[in-house]
Amino acid sequence: MTLQEITRSSPARSQLTAGFRDILPLAVGVGVYGLAFGLLAAQAQMDGLQTGVMGTIVFAGSSQIIAVERLVAGAGAGAALLAGLALNLRLLLITASLRDEFAGRPWWQVLLGVHLVTDENWALMHAMRARGRRTGYWYLVGGGLGLVAVWVLTTVAGASFATAVPEPKALGMDFAFTAAFIAILRSLWSGSAMLLPWIGSIAIVLLAGLLTPLDPSWTLILGGLSGAAIAGVLGSD
Structure with a gap:
């Protein structure tokens, strides 16, 4: 199924829209630590564009935070990358549980789904199923699109704000790493x-x-x- 066919498919479009809509309340929390991560990224000499590109390509809050924190602490790029990957290994278990949703789909849909799956939209999809609602692949993708939009916007906003502040530490921004990581840990507890x-x-x-x-x-x-x-x-x- 191509993107053009998806827009013409009423069930796929309705699930995509429902997933995007339903995830927005959860996205508020993502936005909070997205702002914090943007402040931290600025401490690693990343501007708004670099932060936005990283958020779009990586799209893994805890991994991004720990990787940038390691860079700020003076660790090499390789160690920072491995630390970020290790922290998000739980996503291997989550994506493995979605084999039925991915079965029979073209490769680009599988890659899109794997990239957009998070703790929040995965849990929301199963919660809605438990309530008797019909949810599947496109519901998951819709939720992921809502989250990535909020994440990128807030991280860019945080980085742009921090670069405009002469002394970030004077505002307590050096605590942002800790605060953001605590917020993410709380959101991961299930x-x-x-x-x-x-x-x-x-x-x-x-x-x-x-x-x-x-x-x-x-x-x-x-x-x-x-x-x-x-x-x-x-x-x-």
């Missing part, structure tokens, strides 16, 4: 099933940081890998 993966990940980071000479970037990578492994063994999404 119940007691998350407890063991989180505890295991935190324990690995603390032990590696205290008992080994590893750079903090590598302890974060170990923590992300161990948390994803625990979640996979337990069957947690």
